[in-house]
Amino acid sequence: MKNIYSCVCLLLLFSCSKLENYNGVVSTDKSKPGIVTDIKVINFNGGAYITYSLPSSANILYVLADYKVNGTLSRQTKSSYYSDTIVVNGFADSKEYEVTLHVVSRANVMSDAVVAKVYPDTPVYKMIFPTVNVTPDFGGVNIKALNKFKQPVGIILVETDPVTNRYEIRDQYYTKSDTINYSVRGMDTLPKNFGIYIQDQWGNISDTLKQTLSPIFETQLDKNKFFVDKLATDAKIGYGWELPYMWDGNTDGSSTGWHTLPGSTFPITATFGLGVSAKLSRFALWQRTGQYTYSHGNPRDFTIWGSEKDNPADVQLPVTSAQGDMAGDWINMGNYHYPDPPSGARPGAVTDEDIAFAEAGVNFNIPLANPRVKFIRFAVADTWSGGDFAHVIEITFWGNPY
Known part of the structure; x- marks a missing residue:
């Protein structure tokens, strides 16, 4: 458990500040x-x-x-x-x-x-450990925990090696967040023996929570089956950036995507069919980059709505709602905020680091509680420029379509 590599990584990431030079x-x-x-x-x-x-x-x-x-x-x-x-x-x-x-x-x-x-109070890593919850997720496992003091810690996931029958590190996740909620993916659906422990910035290690879990089947949805299902309340599209460009497989931030005309009513909405009934697990979103990174019509806050109806009726969607709320034939499958620039720079003054982050695409989880759906409404509540138009380069969905 006290893996040397894990300790080195943690100490590098959370290195203590240098002591003052006392030589004098x-x-x-x-x-x-x-x-x-x-x-x-x-x-x-x-x-x-x-x-x-x-x-x-x-x-x-x-x-x-x-x-x-x-x-x-x-x-x-x-x-x-x-x-x-x-x-x-x-x-x-x-x-x-x-x-x-x-x-x-x-x-x-x-x-x-x-x-x-x-006589120190209970160390933070020991306070976090009892809150750890590991559950099966699409293509892997989901890990939740509470870190109320927002201290830098590592969450280390280990898995039994089938050859050596010893625990080996599968994933290391470092954070200061008070609410820890993330998924480790890329696994098949066979049962696996997992362990998870908390490590603080000084190398202290908690007990290990051991569980046997079977990841849920997940695959990328076939975009060739997607189709436009334009509804009357959808935003008007402009500049030749038609909706199918949103799933044409081109993630280049300077390429053509979905783009609405100015003057759109919020939420700025686009509707399309998946071509299958699927239990969705997550999606990835690529914004327009270059000079438009974290600006212009790139979505800042948005909602994914879904419907399992064969011909879901149009409805004016609310700008704000809670996950699970219904609007006609549509269910709110999740409200999302596109992550702020990693560098901490203000929108419109981003760095190369921010551009690289956006160009790689950003993954978002879809809660397991959602039903299977056949149609999606992508509804933008706010953009990084605050303007009344929106654009997206590409979107990809994963889940179980069978």
Whole structure:
């Protein structure tokens, strides 16, 4: 379980900030500095704040804390002489630990040791573990968990190797999100022995949740069977960017896609048939890129509506609704927000990183609770420019059409 590769990846992704450079000017004063006094401790999840009073000396450089976080692994933390607080973190359990404090002079002379006792609250990785839920999903498994403190953690999925009969890492997912919900796909439908554990940024590892699950069958829907089913409330199309370009297989962000005329009423809607009755699992969306990335008519917020009727009737769809709501023959299969630019740049001032992200296409899950459907209405509630028109380069659906 304590896979070295996993630890290295986590530490690289969540590396601690560099300690301040305490070298300073070397002092010729070799006298031993005094000790810290008036020690107070404030515990938090997995760590503690230790406050103190410094000895009166102009030759102090920093305070050094030495402590063991899991019985064997030692850590050190430094705090500048400008501060009266040092933070100790990364403890594996909620129990008493000893922290040894030294005052260090500019001549690199240490004071006598002073021991502070801390009793961290339950570490975050241990708080997350009981919330982990793993269920079968289309082409794999879905993993949910809660990370209420929004701390960086790794969710490690392992699977029994059929040859060695030992757990091997299948997927590693790193996040600070408070609500963890993602799927690992690309699997067949045979039963598999899975394990999942949580790892924090200091390499602490939780227990392992073990389950035997069978992924649900999934395949990409055949776009050759898609067809236009224009309804009266659908947006008017312009510039020769007809609806079939939305599923022609061309994901180049500079190519032709679906494009409506300005003046459209929200939600800006397009309707098409799948050519089959399918239990949908997910879809991928490609936006118009280049100078239009995260701008112009690219969808920002949108809803996928579906119908299992043979000839679903037209209806003016609401701009806002909840997943599962009905509007005539149509059911809201999910409300979606296209992810914000990964770089954090504002829309309209995106980076090469943002463009590459958009060009790769973005995957969205469709909740399992939805029924099989034969028709789709793609309804745009807002665009990245806020304009009254919309465009999409390509959309691809996966699910079970059998």
